[in-house]
Structures are given as C-alpha cells and as structure tokens.
Amino acid sequence: MITRNAPYFKDELLPDGRPAPAPLRCTAERTVRFEEVDALNIMWHGRYPSYLEDARTAFGEFYGFSYHDLYKAGYVVPVKQMGIDYVAPMRFGQTCRIICNLHWTNAARLNFSYTIVDLSGKLLTTGYTVQLFLTRDLELCMFKPDYAVDFCLRWEAGELPGQV
Amino acid sequence: MITRNAPYFKDELLPDGRPAPAPLRCTAERTVRFEEVDALNIMWHGRYPSYLEDARTAFGEFYGFSYHDLYKAGYVVPVKQMGIDYVAPMRFGQTCRIICNLHWTNAARLNFSYTIVDLSGKLLTTGYTVQLFLTRDLELCMFKPDYAVDFCLRWEAGELPGQV
Amino acid sequence: MITRNAPYFKDELLPDGRPAPAPLRCTAERTVRFEEVDALNIMWHGRYPSYLEDARTAFGEFYGFSYHDLYKAGYVVPVKQMGIDYVAPMRFGQTCRIICNLHWTNAARLNFSYTIVDLSGKLLTTGYTVQLFLTRDLELCMFKPDYAVDFCLRWEAGELPGQV
C-alpha cells in the first residue's frame, strides 16, 4: 500500500525564502449520535467528513474566514481532495475533540490537517483536506483572492491568535 | 502539497515472484438526490463515501464477497483509510457510474480504487479505500482469513469473472 | 394517543361539486444501504423521508412536474407537513417499493400519501407529505400557480397516465 502518512503537508518557505509561519489551529467538540453508528456499533466511516467540517467551520468563525465571510467577499472554497486515516473506532455517545490546523501554502489553496482525539487525548483519527478558491460562479482562482492575501499577511505578521 | 495521485496502489508480485493477477472490477450506477446537493448546487463532498460504498456493495454481491458473506464467515472489513480526489462537481439529477477495482495485495487488506464518471465517460472523481479484516469482536486479523484466501486462489487461477 | 390513520387525506369535491379525479400514482424502488441501518440492525427512522422523496422525484419526472420543471416555471414546493407510520422494520440489503399517490385538492397544495412495501407486497410503512407552492424568493402562493392549474386541468380531463 502507498500510505500518505501524516504530516500530510510539506513545510513550505515563503516566496522570499524565509520559513512560513506556524499553522493556525482551532478545535471543535462533538458527541457521536445514535444515527451515526452502524450495525457494528461503531461510527460509519462516511460520517467523518462532517466531523472534519465542524472543526473547519469553527476555524472560520474564530478567524473571520468562514463560508459567509468568503461568500460575501465573492468566493467559495470547495474541497478538492480529502483523506482520512481511521485509527480507532468511535461509539454512540462518545465525545471527541476535532483539531484542525491550517498549514501555510503559497498556492491558492487551503491545506487543513485534522486530528480527532477522545477526551483523554487518545488518537482516534487523522485526516486532511485541500480546498480551492472559486468565484461564486464556480470559476477557479489561479491566485489567492485579495481576501485571502490580507488574511495571510496578518498570519505572517503574527497578528492572528491561536498559532501553534 | 503532497499529492497521492492515482494509481493509488503499487502493483505487487505474488509471494513466489510471479506478477499478481489483474484487478477485479465492478460498476454501480446512481443518480444524485436533491438532499445531496448543497447551497452551491453541487453535491456536498461528504456524500461521496456513500457512492464509493455503492460500488463496493455491488462488487461484494457480484463476487460472493459481500458484508453478509464475510459476516457469516466470521469477519468484518471496516475502512481503515480513504482518499478522494474531486475532479468535477456533480449536480442534482445527474446519473453517474461508480467503478471500483480490487487490487491484489499479499497483505491482509482489501485495496479498492474508484473512478466516478458521467454517462458520457467524463471523469468526475477518483478515490481509494483500504479495509482491514477483523473478527466479529473487532479483533484485527494479521493474516488473510481462510475465506479471503480461497477467494484469492480463485482470483489467481483466473476463475473469477470481470477481471480487467 | 391521537392517531392520524390512513387515509391521510379526505376526498374533496371539485369546486363545481363533481367528485375529484382519482389520485395519480408513481412507484420507485430502493435497496437499504449499510449506512442506513442502525445498531439494532434496522433502518433508522430518520432515513425514511429520503425514501418518500425518491417516490416523489420519480413522480415529478414521470408527470413533468419535477423540481426542475417547477423551478423553471418560477416555483418551489417545500414540505410543510410530514407524517410517517412505521409498520415493519427494514434491513440492510432489503429492496422495497415506495408508492406515492397525489391526492386532488382545490387548495394550493400538493398532498401525497405513501406506502412502502417489500417485493412480496407486505406493508412496511405508510406516510404523507403536504407541500406548499412558494415563489423562488420563498413567498407563499395563496393560489395554485398557472403551471399547477394546467396540470390539474389535464388531470381532471383524464389526460394523465397512471391514474389509480
């Protein structure tokens, strides 16, 4: 098997050669619903994208970089690639923490990695998503839109909270 | 970005050094439901695992290697790893073909790759899953269970239909 | 308990006092997915609205009264009320038929009743939905839009196929 192990993203340098700023992090909490568990009494693997999105949504709200913020600025950021490694199963009623990290990239992309842990910190799942910037008419942006450039400038300047 | 491009799995040799048999293939068809489409009028990325599973389910029924067949034999095969590359969006009412290929491996795993195409053959999505063999008590099998060994012998002998 | 038993809708008379035309019927078929079954090995009750919608979608396509037909005419028809009576459980791999009947009403509504049966005809579920006509801006239509009036005229004239 070709395994794509964490870390899912290579560290990039800034265009001027300096090291990129550390990832930005945000955490969401969620409890497994009865409906999410399958006949084996474990959460069906196809429900996890919703868990990853919960962390990404929390990230967007915390950093002013949400679906609505981007939509108002004229952009949408659909998922282009997703990968999930299932480490330990989750069960009905179990509460987990979903931690997402936005990794710096010079490309017009959003590179998120994820870790899901239980309340004792035990690793349950890792994963990643890559998102592209599109206009509202679903035209691909070859370069970071201004809204993202501004965000990255503040990130680079260390003006954003929660850096790892 | 570290991209894990298709082909997702390396070709393996049999333990005796001969080349492994060609993949086994099966296809399912499905039409996008209204509920599967999001506010952008495209299918939400988190619905695709269900589409991949449709092809896997069709495969299991066609080859006598279904959830029920394996369960009766004492095993379950949860997904350990999944990756999806979204190539072109899908819309409400669009019918697609989901093609899955089971790739030979000497390990105690099921390695499936997937291609989703529209009815004209245009590529919409690629992906892969890796499944492990567990006993019904969710204990990991380090070796292929007898049921899978028998299946692989018939595969190797060219006795299974639908090889690519 | 106050039970709302089938028949869910009272027979109406036409405005001129003649009896209303018989219901229009359409059937869809669907097989229960692994992901739809819960820890009790039966389909989770919250998945049934999707099954009812499958029959409604088939109806819309058969009669030229689909989401897209109505949207092009300027209207959407969200569900205002839904009720489901669970008669017998459904299991993974089971194929069922979902039969929907559109019942005549003089009001600006779509009144559907549903029966889900297995392939031997055994009753599994009954249900109903009531839909309203809204403009695309989600403004309520107090009267049937022209598109629906035309449809009802053809229904009344017996020009539509599949009447019960």
Place this chain on the structure above:
Amino acid sequence: MITRNAPYFKDELLPDGRPAPAPLRCTAERTVRFEEVDALNIMWHGRYPSYLEDARTAFGEFYGFSYHDLYKAGYVVPVKQMGIDYVAPMRFGQTCRIICNLHWTNAARLNFSYTIVDLSGKLLTTGYTVQLFLTRDLELCMFKPDYAVDFCLRWEAGELPGQV
C-alpha cells in the same frame, strides 16, 4: 387536508381517575450545518428527525432513561410514528432550541411532542413521535416494562426534576 394539530396528544387520566402528572421537559441546542442546507438555502425537511432525536437523547441522559439505560434493562424503544409541522425555515449557521415534552400515557408507549424555536423564541417547527417498547430481540411489549413502571411511579410522585 386532515390536519393533526398540536397538542398532538390528548391528556390522559391515571387508571384510578386522577389527572396524570404534567409532562417532563428537556431542551437541546444545535446549529445548522452547511451540509444540512439544500439548494434553496434552507434546511432540508428530512434532517429534522435528527434534531428531534437530539432533544430525546438529552432527555434520556437527564432523566436516566437513555438508549443505554433501557438497553441495559433489556429494552429498545424504536419510533413507531412521527409527525412534523414545518412552520418557518432554518438556515446555515442558525442556532435553535429543540424542546421535547414526554406526555403521560397509561399505554406501553413513549409519547413525545417537540417544539423547535430560534434563540429569540420564535417558533420554527413542531412535531411528535410515538415509541414502542420492544425486547432486544425486537418482540413487542404489550405492557410497560418494569424499568418504565418505576420511572412512571417516580414521575407520578413528583420526584423527577423539570416537570412543566
């Protein structure tokens, strides 16, 4: 249309003719996810059963009457009947309160009514569910199981918190 309006359940008397105790109430909070919203930018009607279940789950935990409590006692309580009245649409990012009330009944049933309101108290949805008691082998209980009888005795005696 035959409308089944709230109140969904008739008040019952106790077997000895005294009035039944007031309903028991519990509330859950939830925010609409991106994936739950459809092409009309409103929550798809088929997602609401999950919202009702959130309140029922919170109820079970608060009162010691959860899925796990009942399962340990030997019983499961599948939904036999469900009805939902959609009053006002919900949108992505909107937070709501789901209030459930357990209504007294002498029958071997659980009769829940629901109200979903926004954070200002505006009514969004009402609904009800009826659940039956089954053994773990899915055999119907004609009478309340002991676990439920004990619960009802404490309810009748006013020993439970949160009565309306």
